[in-house]
Amino acid sequence: MVKIEKIGVTSMARIYGLTMAIMGFVIGLFYALFLSAFSGLLGSEYSGMGGLGIWMVIVFPIFYGVLGFIFGALGAVVYNFIASKTGGLEIQLSKEPQSPIE
Numbered sequence: 001m002v003k004i005e006k007i008g009v010t011s012m013a014r015i016y017g018l019t020m021a022i023m024g025f026v027i028g029l030f031y032a033l034f035l036s037a038f039s040g041l042l043g044s045e046y047s048g049m050g051g052l053g054i055w056m057v058i059v060f061p062i063f064y065g066v067l068g069f070i071f072g073a074l075g076a077v078v079y080n081f082i083a084s085k086t087g088g089l090e091i092q093l094s095k096e097p098q099s100p101i102e
Contacts, residue, residue, distance in 0.1 A: 029057055
């Protein structure tokens with residue numbers, strides 16, 4: 001068994017922030033496609049909604065990335081505190097046998 005007793009706060013924050021920024025881009029892209037596809041069907045008063053979708057592709061990754069960074073750091077701090085009291089998370093790892101051909 002291997003124990004994870006501590007997680008690097010900045011490392012976790014960077015990974016989670018980047019992951020959430022990518023998710024924000026995907027979500028913003030879906031909003032942009034939805035708004036541009038259906039804004040014409042809603043009438044002339046909603047014809048400018050397609051431009052809002054483009055802003056979502058820009059703003060959502062930044063917003064999600066910043067929140068992901070903050071909550072990733074908070075999650076690592078909370079985990080480190082709890083792991084110091086309980087001993088950490090036990091994980092069993094196995095090593096694959098190497099092929100003689102490689």
